[in-house]
Amino acid sequence: MHTKAQTLKKVFTASIVSATLLCSGFVNAHQDAHQQSQLEKAITGEHRSAKNKVRDAYRHPLQTLAFFGFDPSMTVVEITPGGGWYTEILAPAVKGKGKLYGAHYPDTGEDNYYSNSRKKLVEKLASDVVFSEVELTNFIPRQASELAPVGTADLVLTFRNLHNWRDEGVEQVFKDAYKALKKGGVLGVVEHRLPEGADAEKAKGYVSQSKTIAQAKAAGFTLEASSEINANAKDMAIYPKGVWTLPPVLRLGEQDKAKYIAIGESDRMTLKFVK
Numbered sequence: 001m002h003t004k005a006q007t008l009k010k011v012f013t014a015s016i017v018s019a020t021l022l023c024s025g026f027v028n029a030h031q032d033a034h035q036q037s038q039l040e041k042a043i044t045g046e047h048r049s050a051k052n053k054v055r056d057a058y059r060h061p062l063q064t065l066a067f068f069g070f071d072p073s074m075t076v077v078e079i080t081p082g083g084g085w086y087t088e089i090l091a092p093a094v095k096g097k098g099k100l101y102g103a104h105y106p107d108t109g110e111d112n113y114y115s116n117s118r119k120k121l122v123e124k125l126a127s128d129v130v131f132s133e134v135e136l137t138n139f140i141p142r143q144a145s146e147l148a149p150v151g152t153a154d155l156v157l158t159f160r161n162l163h164n165w166r167d168e169g170v171e172q173v174f175k176d177a178y179k180a181l182k183k184g185g186v187l188g189v190v191e192h193r194l195p196e197g198a199d200a201e202k203a204k205g206y207v208s209q210s211k212t213i214a215q216a217k218a219a220g221f222t223l224e225a226s227s228e229i230n231a232n233a234k235d236m237a238i239y240p241k242g243v244w245t246l247p248p249v250l251r252l253g254e255q256d257k258a259k260y261i262a263i264g265e266s267d268r269m270t271l272k273f274v275k
Helices: 004-044 050-054 061-067 087-094 113-126 162-180 207-216 257-263
Strands: 074-080 101-103 135-138 151-158 181-195 221-227 268-274
Touching: 004 061, 004 087, 061 087, 061 181, 061 221, 061 268, 074 087, 074 162, 087 101, 087 113, 101 113, 113 135, 151 162, 162 181, 162 207, 181 207, 207 221, 207 268
Parallel strands: 074 101, 074 151, 101 135, 151 181
Antiparallel strands: 181 268, 221 268
């Protein structure tokens, strides 16, 4: 039989536990909200051009990065940032708390796409204090590359790049990503999605999702989740100039422009792999 004192002690203990759990939940929720607000601030920042912000409707940066488990304190690698569309978001989102590596084509001094792309990005990073903590590394397609120091990255990201590298390039970059990541780290992939059963030769620029998953698994990754965040059911994938027929490129110019704008940007797979 419990005494009155024992009963009161149990009630008091239960209250303390409940209060602790409540406070813990509040703190976690507060931290999540702070992290999200930091990312949202980066997305809405004045440093981003209006032209880039318009594309948020198709690229869904907040939802995409949240799906990959992005946190401002992470060490993040962005493979071939190109013009820096996502760099404009990632750089301020991690500044002062995390680390951003831009694994980009090296500047060989030649007048070609790879060197010129690197030069343009260097100029962009040097022109705004927002990018002052970004560190560039060298990525060479279809060759082993150190995207970041081995085993240091929490998150490696590639946005709409796989179609440029061909199968052997994709297989190599997935191996490079695996080396760069910590155990439990994430590889996030967004790419133009080839409809299952479609002819890849007729759907230029589109990549098979099932093949991409198989290539990542061959490199040692596990597929944790896939998302339809960046899906577009209007995209039929067969166009005169491939995926570049659609916006933002609109390679046919004024020819059927309204039609392709109505379709919007490509249907994209969004895949989350774990080391």
